[in-house]
Amino acid sequence: MNRDSLVRELRQIVGDEYVLVEKEDVIVYEQDGSIMQVLPEVVVLPGSTEQVAGVVRAARRANVPIVPRGSGTGLAGGAVPAEGGVVISLARMNRVLECDLRNRIAVVEPGVINLDVTKAVAAGGFFFAPDPSSQAACSIGGNIANNSGGPHTLAYGVTTNHVIEIEVVLDDGRVVWLGGRAPDPPGYDLCGAFVGSEGTLGIVTKAVLRLMRSRESVRTLLAIFDRMDAATQTVVDITGAGIVPAALEMMDRLTIEAVETGAPVGYPRDADAVLLVELEGVRESTERGARVVQEICVRRGARGVRVAQDDAERLRLWKGRKGAFGALGALAPNYYVQDGVVPRSRLPEIMRQIADISARYHLRIANVFHAGDGNLHPNILFDIRIPGELDKVIAAGEEILRACVAAGGSITGEHGIGLEKKAYIGMLFSDVDLDAMAKVRKVFDPDGRFNPAKMFPTPITCAEMRRAPAKIPAGLWI
Amino acid sequence: MTIDADRLANRLEGALGSAVQRDPATLRAHAVDGLVPHIRCAPEDTSQLSAALRICGESGAAVIPWGGGTAMHWGNPPTHADVVVSLERLNRLVEHDDANLTATVQAGMSVAPLQDLLAARRQFLAIDPPDPRHSTIGGTVAANINGPRRLAYGGVRDLVIGMKMVLASGEPIKAGGKVVKNVAGYDMCKLFVGSLGTLGIITEVTFKMAPLPETFGTIVARGSLAQAAHLIDALFASALTPAAVTVVGGDVATAAGLEAAEASLAIWAEGFEEAVARHVRDIQTMAGQLGLATEMLDGVAHHRVWETVRDFGADGASPAVFRVSVPLAAVTGVLAVALGVTAGRPLRYVAHAGTGTVWLALDDPGLVAAWFPRLVALAQEYHGHAVLVAAPPAVKQTVDVWGPPPQALALMQELKRQFDPRGVLNPGRFVARI
Ligand SMILES: Cc1cc2nc3c(=O)[nH]c(=O)nc-3n(C[C@H](O)[C@H](O)[C@H](O)COP(=O)(O)OP(=O)(O)OC[C@H]3O[C@@H](n4cnc5c(N)ncnc54)[C@H](O)[C@@H]3O)c2cc1C
Numbered sequence: 001m002n003r004d005s006l007v008r009e010l011r012q013i014v015g016d017e018y019v020l021v022e023k024e025d026v027i028v029y030e031q032d033g034s035i036m037q038v039l040p041e042v043v044v045l046p047g048s049t050e051q052v053a054g055v056v057r058a059a060r061r062a063n064v065p066i067v068p069r070g071s072g073t074g075l076a077g078g079a080v081p082a083e084g085g086v087v088i089s090l091a092r093m094n095r096v097l098e099c100d101l102r103n104r105i106a107v108v109e110p111g112v113i114n115l116d117v118t119k120a121v122a123a124g125g126f127f128f129a130p131d132p133s134s135q136a137a138c139s140i141g142g143n144i145a146n147n148s149g150g151p152h153t154l155a156y157g158v159t160t161n162h163v164i165e166i167e168v169v170l171d172d173g174r175v176v177w178l179g180g181r182a183p184d185p186p187g188y189d190l191c192g193a194f195v196g197s198e199g200t201l202g203i204v205t206k207a208v209l210r211l212m213r214s215r216e217s218v219r220t221l222l223a224i225f226d227r228m229d230a231a232t233q234t235v236v237d238i239t240g241a242g243i244v245p246a247a248l249e250m251m252d253r254l255t256i257e258a259v260e261t262g263a264p265v266g267y268p269r270d271a272d273a274v275l276l277v278e279l280e281g282v283r284e285s286t287e288r289g290a291r292v293v294q295e296i297c298v299r300r301g302a303r304g305v306r307v308a309q310d311d312a313e314r315l316r317l318w319k320g321r322k323g324a325f326g327a328l329g330a331l332a333p334n335y336y337v338q339d340g341v342v343p344r345s346r347l348p349e350i351m352r353q354i355a356d357i358s359a360r361y362h363l364r365i366a367n368v369f370h371a372g373d374g375n376l377h378p379n380i381l382f383d384i385r386i387p388g389e390l391d392k393v394i395a396a397g398e399e400i401l402r403a404c405v406a407a408g409g410s411i412t413g414e415h416g417i418g419l420e421k422k423a424y425i426g427m428l429f430s431d432v433d434l435d436a437m438a439k440v441r442k443v444f445d446p447d448g449r450f451n452p453a454k455m456f457p458t459p460i461t462c463a464e465m466r467r468a469p470a471k472i473p474a475g476l477w478i
Numbered sequence: 479m480t481i482d483a484d485r486l487a488n489r490l491e492g493a494l495g496s497a498v499q500r501d502p503a504t505l506r507a508h509a510v511d512g513l514v515p516h517i518r519c520a521p522e523d524t525s526q527l528s529a530a531l532r533i534c535g536e537s538g539a540a541v542i543p544w545g546g547g548t549a550m551h552w553g554n555p556p557t558h559a560d561v562v563v564s565l566e567r568l569n570r571l572v573e574h575d576d577a578n579l580t581a582t583v584q585a586g587m588s589v590a591p592l593q594d595l596l597a598a599r600r601q602f603l604a605i606d607p608p609d610p611r612h613s614t615i616g617g618t619v620a621a622n623i624n625g626p627r628r629l630a631y632g633g634v635r636d637l638v639i640g641m642k643m644v645l646a647s648g649e650p651i652k653a654g655g656k657v658v659k660n661v662a663g664y665d666m667c668k669l670f671v672g673s674l675g676t677l678g679i680i681t682e683v684t685f686k687m688a689p690l691p692e693t694f695g696t697i698v699a700r701g702s703l704a705q706a707a708h709l710i711d712a713l714f715a716s717a718l719t720p721a722a723v724t725v726v727g728g729d730v731a732t733a734a735g736l737e738a739a740e741a742s743l744a745i746w747a748e749g750f751e752e753a754v755a756r757h758v759r760d761i762q763t764m765a766g767q768l769g770l771a772t773e774m775l776d777g778v779a780h781h782r783v784w785e786t787v788r789d790f791g792a793d794g795a796s797p798a799v800f801r802v803s804v805p806l807a808a809v810t811g812v813l814a815v816a817l818g819v820t821a822g823r824p825l826r827y828v829a830h831a832g833t834g835t836v837w838l839a840l841d842d843p844g845l846v847a848a849w850f851p852r853l854v855a856l857a858q859e860y861h862g863h864a865v866l867v868a869a870p871p872a873v874k875q876t877v878d879v880w881g882p883p884p885q886a887l888a889l890m891q892e893l894k895r896q897f898d899p900r901g902v903l904n905p906g907r908f909v910a911r912i
Contacts, residue, residue: 102807157632160665161632176886177885181861183628183803184622184624186863188672188893189669190886192669193666195665196661239579244579285719287752343575344577370659374659408656410659410662425663430651436645442896
């Protein structure tokens, strides 16, 4: 491309201070939460839909790729400019435009931080249900692109279930609204297809979010198990008993060790698994639900079950879970998190398989995950300074994903394919299946300008890709 | 395009054997908006279905996918209807993984027998389509048929997690899977939910299940529409979590076995005994304070109310049926305006206050021409839309039943072109006659 003329044009559209080209400015945008790094050529920070459209048109004229970026917390390299071009950061478009509580919707710009939506409506008795553990930092645009989940999406559903309409800028700079504020808008559900498309179909510039009424009562239980098998079987039993908790989270022995070393909360170090269960609803439902869950835990041999009696105790029970990710640093300099999913009925066996993979690769794996929906987060511990270690880690990660697929699951439950797993998507989909997705791509982005080299297998990656551990901002957990 | 029906039938017979029918009575029973097909066939598996679609595609024959035939009144009249492809032989429950709260079902299976099998393991599919003995899984998903409990359980798009389909080219594809969280690749399921058979034929669907509730009941509150609106506001301001909140009016109340009233608000509560009791208590108190009379229904009376609601507009009893979709808070306002416009003419309605879906039925199809544009305009005031769901073919010919084209029509037309370049699947029936 003729970079100078493009940069000049971009400056005219968004203003000089919002076009970054110097290395010390763009280096902040070379990575997300994954291990992939590529230095961007140009970073633009538009302040409005019209500016986004202008930037898209300019990039198209210059025939360069466009990479949308929210807060850069993605774990699959989605916001990394693998093939160069223009990185469009939506961070400045961070206004909550409208909260319409009677209709239970909020209209926001894409750069709004996830947690800020709930903060804006909490006083009115509402919340935005998708709550990724990164919610203090990640953006709504990133959530939409990745169809993000969180601990409480077990009961309430993931991002796609809570986004009803989006304004998007298409590859030619056209601005269209997809979906609708009322249910079942006539025509194909393009909003539904766009959510989870990882920035490959266009740029979200506004979103209409569904809000939920805050629940009257919350009950939180923590159960300690001597055997992982008993804990996973408890998850299966809870689901089988017709209880749908708001959250159902699990930690294994190595995670417990990390927590007790890094940020102790008083878990017995010899326990094999900790299960955290949260029920939400009307008081009568959560009370009975908590009793049933407690009985199941005891029947499955839980060593102890603690039921939070008040909010303070509830936060204490969550503290270990929320601190787990950060505490892993106490065990090893680096960790690599995978995101496979299995049917809940297959949890006991997949945990045994992961233990087996860990033994075979001589790699320690700490599991801290959304057990209730079968979404695993095996954290493979390693030291990147040891030559060859990272490759071994990636090979072990791949084997875990193969085991998930063999169990009827998927290679990613919430983090996305991005750069990281694009070579693995064939484990799930045939060429014909992928070709059908390519048709959708053609509808929105015939030239493949948006986020090239993501999601789908590509033979080559042009830019040089470095690998280094990401710096995760404080206050996030996994 | 005129097709050589004899030659086409021969080719289909070659691929499908005896499952190809041409007797006039059968064909007449499969007319779509008065258009009688030339051939009906019923493939026994995906590979026969692929073969049938390939053959139809080669001869340019218009294909009408057919489930139970309970939602054939949806959509614009097709421009052509050559071959009805019935899914009746793909009618098995493939897997009920109750410990995973999921089930995989073939498209031609009817909803009622499915629910019976699921109930044996204390679960159910939280979609309540009309006429569940005949309506099929594939048809329900393709037409995006939602019932009253969408408020609590989500809609079809929320409950479908995996799908298999055969494209117009005959190629079988799959989307999603059987895990409740899955972000691998584009969410292709969303495109097929509500696509009315215009992108491909759905052969198998995997759903999230819900546990059968311990108990259930319905509180009915009777009064004026304004009083019902106040009760709805009070209910949604509370922390209660009802499964359905529905206003019925006109003679629908009588059909549902309720005393006549200007408006009857039916609230479905389900779950643990004590939680349902709490809903009954609180709602009766709220209703009492607002001056509405209440009664509590369970067992047969409960079922009668919700079956009436469920089947409303789909039972062929009303010559003209509209669906007006609006944001939640607009529901009773839309009803009030609609009642004002009819000015005394019989109007029957079922309005789901928790999801923003208002169903209206008129006895005189002659009113559609005047009414539909007004409903469209009314819905648009609230960022909503109105659809003419059922009307005699002659009336449907005069309008686009889906209302004005969506803003993203160009993308939708391109999507259709990508998936069905020859336009053989349900030609003309979808938005803007796609
Ligand atoms: C500590 C930690 C914990 C996490 N926990 C969770 C969790 O619990 N659940 C979960 O699901 N994820 C989790 N994540 C992953 C990540 O936070 C989510 O994927 C999040 O939604 C990304 O948002 P972001 O704003 O940071 O997006 P980015 O990383 O900036 O971008 C992510 C993708 O979205 C695209 N994109 C961004 N904005 C737009 C837009 N406006 N229009 C179109 N495309 C856009 C990008 O191109 C990229 O492909 C975690 C990450 C970290 C670091």
